[in-house]
Amino acid sequence: MAKIRAGRVGEQIKKELSQLIQSELKDPRIGFVTVTGVDVTNDLSQAKVYLSVLGDNEQKNNTLKALEKANGFLRSELGKRVRLRHTPELIFKFDESIAYGSHIEKLLGEIGKNEDN
Template sequence: MVDEARARKMADRIKEIVAKKLDRGIKDPRLGFVTITDVRMTGDLQHASIFYTVYGTEGERADSAAALKSATGMLRSEVGRNITARVTPSLEFILDALPETAASIERLLQEARERDNETQTLAANATYAGDEDPYVKPRTDEDDDEEDDATR
């Protein structure tokens, strides 16, 4: 049976422990400016997926991924010492695509704004292709009198 509240609390605790250890405990020169964005636990609390972002170039991201992979055992030991669970969960580091996704969405929103502005400009300068009011109107007595004059 999955206890969602316990899994969420453990994920928050693991996030805090790993972030603190990355900040103060790992001396790997390959490790760049890493931010832990989220931790998700499996229902049985035996596996933690740790999402992170790296500020920098693609090379710095690859170096940081290698540093995190080599430090996984040490980080798991640290997590095991600081949580109250029967089994220490295995850790998996996953590069979070959130910044790239946000940038992509921002680009799409900007493109939509530009197209909306173009459409408003075109609509403001547009003219009717035919009459302004193309709908047929009911005949009035004046129209009948004009037709009679025209047929005579």
């Protein structure tokens, strides 16, 4: 039962954080950011927010620093929008699954070309 609620809360946090980052944050260091997923612990004390950032490593690091600096603002706004007794602590991480998937796709394409030859 707790896992179902954590999943629903995670989806709501994902939706609200996406809107907050796109519309409310005015930091120029934040580039094009997509919230790809949110994992919430069963006791709703922590939420790992997985991000996909368009750009090079410097742009990714600048975006992560800006989001860490805006963590308090994001958490307070999230508390206003999502009605929970305690707002989870936000932990931002990069989602490497998209890059990993494209790498695997490229390798499979090379294998297919080698088999044709």
